[in-house]
Structure formats: C-alpha cells, structure tokens
Amino acid sequence: MIRSTVTKYALAIALTGFAFGAQAQSQSQLEKDLAALRSWMQNKASLADSTIRQEWPSVKREYRELTYSLDQNTRKMSEKSRSEYGQMKSQYKEWEERNETRQAVSLNKDELEHWEKIMTGTTRIGSIKPANLREAFILALDVTREHRRSWNLRDWEYAEFVVGELNTRKAEVLDKLNNSDKIKIAALQVEFATLKKSKEAKDRYQEMREESR
Incomplete structure (x- = not known):
C-alpha cells in the first residue's frame, strides 16, 4: 500500500514536471516568435514610406504569417510579452489603415x-x-x-x-x-x-x- 502511494506520488510529480516543462517550452517559442515580429517591424519601419507602399501586399502577408502562432497562443504569454504584443498590433493597425487608405483614394x-x-x-x-x-x-x-x-x-x-x-x-x-x-x-x-x-x-x-x- 505504501509502495503504491509512493508510486502515485512520484508519477504525479513527474506529470507536473512534464506539464511545467511543456509550458516553459511553449513560452520560449512564443518569445522567439515575438522577437521575430519585433525585428520584422523595426526593419519595415526603417524603410522609406514609398518602398512600403510598393511592397504592401507582401508586408500584409508576412505580418499574418508572423502573428498566426502568437494570436493562437496569446494566453500563454507572460504579462509583459502580452502587453508588448498588444502595442505592436496597435502600431501595425495604424500602419495598415494608413496604407489601405492610400490605396482607396489612389x-x-x-x-x-x-x-x-x-x-x-x-x-x-x-x-x-x-x-x-x-x-x-x-x-x-x-x-x-x-x-x-x-x-x-x-x-x-x-x-x-x-x-x-x-x-x-x-x-x-x-x-x-x-x-x-x-x-x-x-x-x-x-x-x-x-x-x-x-x-x-x-x-x-x-x-x-x-x-x-
């Protein structure tokens, strides 16, 4: 009986450790995805506005690809990362509205x-x-x-x-x-x-x- 209880206890610890490790690994990947998005936005912001306008369809596609995983796993982010991601999304939204408006009025x-x-x-x-x-x-x-x-x-x-x-x-x-x-x-x-x-x-x-x- 004691041996069975110890075994169950050890198994519970192992499962908890596995879950914690999986969560940490997930957060680590999200941090990498966030860093990739941050670098991408900084790069695009450094380009001339005329260049961005010419590349706008590609810019939109790249943004969707970079944010797909982040959007799916926002709840798994740390509070700090979630806040930063929200700010980057707001910046991109303004950027998108600006370029979509330009296309609309030609x-x-x-x-x-x-x-x-x-x-x-x-x-x-x-x-x-x-x-x-x-x-x-x-x-x-x-x-x-x-x-x-x-x-x-x-x-x-x-x-x-x-x-x-x-x-x-x-x-x-x-x-x-x-x-x-x-x-x-x-x-x-x-x-x-x-x-x-x-x-x-x-x-x-x-x-x-x-x-x-």
Whole structure:
C-alpha cells in the first residue's frame, strides 16, 4: 500500500514536471516568435514610406504569417510579452489603415512625397527620430493652419494621409517621447482633427446650399 502511494506520488510529480516543462517550452517559442515580429517591424519601419507602399501586399502577408502562432497562443504569454504584443498590433493597425487608405483614394506617389516634404520636412516619416517628432507635427499643423481654407478635398486627402503617417510614427516611438512632447503632440493631433471636421462641415453646408438652388 505504501509502495503504491509512493508510486502515485512520484508519477504525479513527474506529470507536473512534464506539464511545467511543456509550458516553459511553449513560452520560449512564443518569445522567439515575438522577437521575430519585433525585428520584422523595426526593419519595415526603417524603410522609406514609398518602398512600403510598393511592397504592401507582401508586408500584409508576412505580418499574418508572423502573428498566426502568437494570436493562437496569446494566453500563454507572460504579462509583459502580452502587453508588448498588444502595442505592436496597435502600431501595425495604424500602419495598415494608413496604407489601405492610400490605396482607396489612389494617392499619387510623387505628389504624396511632395506633401510629405512640405508638411514634415522629410519623405522618410517612418525614420523620424523621437527627438524630432514634435517639430514635425508642429510643421504639419503650421502648414494646415496656413493653407486649409484654400485646400480642396483632394488636398485634404494628402494632408490627412501625411498626418496619419506621423501618428503611426508616434505610436512606434511613444515610449521614447518625454511627457512634454507627448502632451504637445496630442494637442496637435486634436487640432488637426478639429480643423478637418470643420472643413467637412463647411463642405456639407455648401453642398446643401447648391442642392437647394
């Protein structure tokens, strides 16, 4: 009887150890998958925006492949890894929305680069250093304030896309921004959205007036 009890106890310990080992191995693989995704996103973020736009279908496919296992096993991740993964998914979502919007409105590559240059001072928005991001937002809003009354709908599509690129860059480097820059950039983001809504409201009012004639 004692021998049987000892055997059962030993078996239970062995099974517990096996389960723990399997869980540790699973977490180890998830950490590797997370590291691969992190490296991939950093690599893509370092490319010129025009390059990303040209490669967008491949970028989407690669992202799905890299995140498939992570999505299936999110609950097995450590709390820290789960939080980081959530942040990367949010960054990619903004990135995807930006590029899907460009495809939907068929923005011209050369024209878009012109808008990027005048609104941010660079065509490599994805590579703007955290220390310079605040000034890029300030420039974008200065241009918007100065020209918004003369912009047509097409102009606003380009301006909105460029600010969307800045928003994505902000999400990518958020943890590297100081509190002062975070507050200032957030205020500028709200201002741009307000100016755009004001423009949209004015356009709708004008359309209603023309229809009533």
